Amino acid sequence: xxxxxxxxxxxxxxxPKQDPRQRARNFSEVALGxxxxxxxTEAGRCLNCRNHPCVDGCPVNVPIPEFIALIVQGDFLGAxxxxxxxNSLPAICGRVCPQESQCEARCVWGxxxxxxxxxxxxxxxxDWEREHAPQAPPSVPAACESPRRGVRVAVVGSGPAGxxxxxxxxxxxxxxxxxxxxxxxxxxxxxxxxxxxLPKGILDHEIEYLKSLGVAIETDVxxxxxxxxxxxxxxxxxxxxxxxxxxxxxSLLNIPGENANGVYSANEYLTRVNLMKAxxxxxYATPVRIGHKVxxxxxxxxxxxxxxxxxxxxxxxxxxxxRRSRQEMPARHEEIVNAEEEGIRFHLLSNxxxxxxxSDGWVQGMVCQRMELGEPDAxxxxxxxxxxxxxxxxxxxxxxxxxxxxxxxxxxxxxxxLQLDRHGCIVTDADGRTSxxxxxxxxxxxxxxxxxIAAMGAGKxxxxxxxxxxxxxxxxxxxxxxxxxxx
Amino acid sequence: MFPILAARLLAPGIHExxxxxxxxxxxxxxxxxxxxxxxxxxxxxPLTLADxxxxxxxxxxxxxxVGYSTRLMGxxxxxxxxxDVLGPLGTAPPIEKVGTIIGVGGGVGVAPLYPRxxxxxxAGNRVVAxxxxxxxxxxxxxxxLRECSDELHxxxxxxxxxxxGFVSQVLEKLLDSGVRPxxxxxxxxxxxxxxxxxxxxxxxxxxxxxxxxxxxxxTGMCGGCRVSxxxxxxxxxxxxxxxxxxxxxxxxxQQRLQQYRSQEKLAADPAQRKEACRCLEQLTAPSFRG
Numbered sequence: 001x002x003x004x005x006x007x008x009x010x011x012x013x014x015x016p017k018q019d020p021r022q023r024a025r026n027f028s029e030v031a032l033g034x035x036x037x038x039x040x041t042e043a044g045r046c047l048n049c050r051n052h053p054c055v056d057g058c059p060v061n062v063p064i065p066e067f068i069a070l071i072v073q074g075d076f077l078g079a080x081x082x083x084x085x086x087n088s089l090p091a092i093c094g095r096v097c098p099q100e101s102q103c104e105a106r107c108v109w110g111x112x113x114x115x116x117x118x119x120x121x122x123x124x125x126x127d128w129e130r131e132h133a134p135q136a137p138p139s140v141p142a143a144c145e146s147p148r149r150g151v152r153v154a155v156v157g158s159g160p161a162g163x164x165x166x167x168x169x170x171x172x173x174x175x176x177x178x179x180x181x182x183x184x185x186x187x188x189x190x191x192x193x194x195x196x197x198l199p200k201g202i203l204d205h206e207i208e209y210l211k212s213l214g215v216a217i218e219t220d221v222x223x224x225x226x227x228x229x230x231x232x233x234x235x236x237x238x239x240x241x242x243x244x245x246x247x248x249x250x251s252l253l254n255i256p257g258e259n260a261n262g263v264y265s266a267n268e269y270l271t272r273v274n275l276m277k278a279x280x281x282x283x284y285a286t287p288v289r290i291g292h293k294v295x296x297x298x299x300x301x302x303x304x305x306x307x308x309x310x311x312x313x314x315x316x317x318x319x320x321x322x323r324r325s326r327q328e329m330p331a332r333h334e335e336i337v338n339a340e341e342e343g344i345r346f347h348l349l350s351n352x353x354x355x356x357x358x359s360d361g362w363v364q365g366m367v368c369q370r371m372e373l374g375e376p377d378a379x380x381x382x383x384x385x386x387x388x389x390x391x392x393x394x395x396x397x398x399x400x401x402x403x404x405x406x407x408x409x410x411x412x413x414x415x416x417x418l419q420l421d422r423h424g425c426i427v428t429d430a431d432g433r434t435s436x437x438x439x440x441x442x443x444x445x446x447x448x449x450x451x452x453i454a455a456m457g458a459g460k461x462x463x464x465x466x467x468x469x470x471x472x473x474x475x476x477x478x479x480x481x482x483x484x485x486x487x
Numbered sequence: 488m489f490p491i492l493a494a495r496l497l498a499p500g501i502h503e504x505x506x507x508x509x510x511x512x513x514x515x516x517x518x519x520x521x522x523x524x525x526x527x528x529x530x531x532x533p534l535t536l537a538d539x540x541x542x543x544x545x546x547x548x549x550x551x552x553v554g555y556s557t558r559l560m561g562x563x564x565x566x567x568x569x570x571d572v573l574g575p576l577g578t579a580p581p582i583e584k585v586g587t588i589i590g591v592g593g594g595v596g597v598a599p600l601y602p603r604x605x606x607x608x609x610a611g612n613r614v615v616a617x618x619x620x621x622x623x624x625x626x627x628x629x630x631x632l633r634e635c636s637d638e639l640h641x642x643x644x645x646x647x648x649x650x651x652g653f654v655s656q657v658l659e660k661l662l663d664s665g666v667r668p669x670x671x672x673x674x675x676x677x678x679x680x681x682x683x684x685x686x687x688x689x690x691x692x693x694x695x696x697x698x699x700x701x702x703x704x705x706t707g708m709c710g711g712c713r714v715s716x717x718x719x720x721x722x723x724x725x726x727x728x729x730x731x732x733x734x735x736x737x738x739x740x741q742q743r744l745q746q747y748r749s750q751e752k753l754a755a756d757p758a759q760r761k762e763a764c765r766c767l768e769q770l771t772a773p774s775f776r777g
Contacts, residue, residue: 252720
C-alpha cells in the first residue's frame with residue numbers, strides 16, 4: 001500500500017454513469033456504481049485518520065474509516081454490517097445523501113485534493129451485500145430475551161425518519177407497527193425520488209430487511225383521519241408513538257393561470273410517475289401529461305427530478321426557471337451537473353408572473369420577468385428583485401411547480417393538543433419529544449423540507465429517547481409488578 | 488385487501504358494493520370520501536361514502552361505470568376484494584338543526600346525498616329531497632331517500648318519472664312556491680350543481696356543493712384536486728370536498744376534469760390498451776436488475 005504522501009496524489013475514482021444522451025430517454029439508474037476493483041482503489045486512498053472528521057459530518061455517525069478499512073481488506077460483507085450498526089438504509093443513503101456537504105465535506109483530503117468518495121463506497125458495499133449475501137433473517141438474540149418484547153410501539157409515516165425509528169426500536173426488541181397513508185411504504189423515497197436516482201427495487205429490499213426485524217407495516221391508514229393518535233395509544237395499546245409524516249404539501253406560485261390544465265405541482269407529477277408508474281401507462285392505469293416544451297419552476301433537488309423525469313417521458317425541450325442565480329440553486333451539485341449533461345436548459349434570474357392558457361384551457365405559455373440580486377434576505381441569500389419592463393414569454397405546454405413543500409396537514413390538523421409552530425411543523429425538544437406525553441416526532445414534519453439523512457438522524461434520536469421513556473415507565477412498572485407479585 | 492361482502496346492480500351501469508373496511512367504518516361521517524384502488528396496477532380514485540356500518544365494519548360505495556377503474560369495478564362481485572381503501576378522507580361538515588334543508592342529487596350523486604340528508608333529518612331538520620337522473624331506470628336509492636325526507640321530488644330528463652326536466656327546475660318551483668330553506672345541498676354532475684347555484688344565488692340562499700375533482704393521493708400532497716373558491720385556490724381533498732357553491736369556479740372545475748380525456752379512452756379500450764402495452768415494452772429498458 002502506498003504511503004500517505006503518495007496516496008494524496010492518487011486521483012479520486014469517479015463513479016461510472018450512463019451516457020447522458022442514452023440515459024435522458026430511459027428510467028434506468030444514472031450512476032452505475034463501483035466495481036470491486038474501483039471500490040478498493042478508492043478505499044485505498046483513505047488515511048484512516050484518528051480523529052475521523054468525516055464521522056462527525058454524518059448525521060447518524062456511520063463509522064466511516066472502519067468500513068472503508070474493511071473494503072481495503074476485501075471484506076465487503078463486514079463493511080456492510082459495520083455501516084448497518086448505525087445506518088439501516090445504506091443503499092439509499094449511498095445514493096441520495098448530500099455527501100458533499102456532510103461526511104465528504106469534512107474529509108481531510110478535501111483540503112488538498114478531492115475527498116474520498118464515501119457515498120459511492122457506502123453504496124458499493126450495500127449493493128454488494130444485497131447481490132451476494134442473500135439475507136438470512138438477522139438474529140436478534142438480545143432482543144428476543146428483551147423485556148421490551150411485547151411492548152407495542154407505533155410509527156406514523158414510512159419515509160426515512162419512520163423507517164429508521166422503526167428499525168432501531170425493533171432491534172431493541174419492541175413490537176413495532178408502521179402506519180402509512182399511501183398504498184406502498186417508503187414515503188418520499190417511494191413517491192418523490194425517481195427510479196433513475198433510486199431504483200424502487202432497492203427500496204423494496206430495504207423494507208424487506210425491516211420486516212425481517214419483525215416490523216409490521218399497515219398501509220392505507222391516514223393517522224388523524226382513519227385512526228387518531230389517542231386511539232392508537234388508549235385503544236390499540238401503543239405505548240409510545242413516533243410521528244414522521246413528512247413535508248408533502250406542495251407550495252404553489254399563486255399567480256394567474258396556475259389552475260390551467262397542464263400545470264402540475266412537482267409532487268403530483270412525480271407521484272403520478274413514481275408511485276403510480278404513469279411512465280408505464282396504460283399498463284398501469286394512471287396517466288400523466290407528456291409535454292413537448294416543459295418549464296420547471298424552482299432549482300432544488302425536486303425540481304431537478306421533475307425536469308429529468310419530463311425529459312425521460314419524451315419532452316423535446318425542458319428548462320428550469322429560477323429566480324436567483326446559479327450559486328443559490330439549492331439542488332445537489334451532482335444533480336445539477338447530471339441535469340445539464342442531459343440537456344436541461346436553465347433560465348436563471350427569471351421569475352414567473354403569469355401562466356397563459358388557450359381557449360381549450362391548456363397551458364400555452366408562461367410569462368416571466370428578469371430579476372437581479374439585491375441585499376441578502378433572512379435566508380442569507382441575496383434577495384431577487386424584479387427588473388422593470390423585462391417581461392418575456394416562454395413557449396411551453398407543461399409547467400411543473402417545484403418551489404418547496406410544507407408539512408403534511410392531515411395528522412397535525414386532527415390531533416388536538418399537539419403543539420405546532422407558525423409553519424404548521426410539530427414542535428419538539430432535541431430528542432423529538434412533542435407536547436403530547438407519549439408522542440415523539442422527527443424529520444421534515446419537524447424541520448420543514450430537509451434531507452433524507454437528517455430525517456434518519458431524527459428518527460434515531462427519537463428511538464433512543466422513546467426507549468429511555470419506556471424503560472422508566474412501562475417497563476419499570478412491569479418490573480415493579482413482578483417483584484410485588486413475588487413478594 | 489378489502490373484501491367485497493355484497494355487490495348489486497342499482498341501475499344499468501351503477502353498482503353498489505358493501506366493502507369490509509373496519510377502520511374507515513368506525514370513523515365515517517356524512518360527507519366523507521375514500522380513495523380506492525381496484526387492483527395492483529390501478530389508479531387511485533375518490534368515491535364519496537354512500538353509507539357505512541361501524542359495528543359490522545363495512546362501508547357502502549356506489550359506483551357508476553364511466554372510466555377505466557369504475558368499469559373494472561363493475562366486474563367485481565361478492566368474494567372479490569379491492570386492493571386499497573383509504574379513508575375516511577375530507578372534512579365532514581358539522582350537521583346542526585337549522586330548519587328546512589333542501590337536498591338535491593343528480594345521477595350517481597344521489598348516493599352521497601343520502602347519508603348527508605339522513606344526518607340532517609336525525610338532527611331534527613325538515614328535509615326536502617330532490618333526486619334526478621336521465622331516465623327512470625337510472626334513478627337510484629329512491630326508497631332510501633324517501634325514508635329520510637319529509638318530502639321527495641323526482642325529475643327525469645326524459646319525463647319517464649316525476650318532473651320532465653332538471654332537478655334545478657324543481658328546486659326553482661319549490662322556492663317560488665314559498666319554501667325558504669336554511670340551506671340547499673347539491674351533489675351531482677358539475678352542470679347540475681352549476682344550475683342549482685344559478686337558482687339559489689339570486690335568492691341569496693346558502694348553497695353547499697360536493698365536488699368530484701381529480702385526485703391522486705387524497706391527503707393534500709398532490710394538489711391535483713385544486714379548485715378556485717372565492718378566488719382562492721383550495722384543495723378538494725383536505726379543504727373539501729364540500730364548499731360554498733356560490734363561490735366555486737365551476738368552469739375551471741369542469742375544464743380540469745377533462746384533463747385526461749384522451750388517455751382515459753385509451754385505458755378503457757382493451758384492444759388499444761394491449762397494443763400500447765406492447766409498444767411500451769419494446770421502448771422501455773428494464774429499470775432495475777436486482
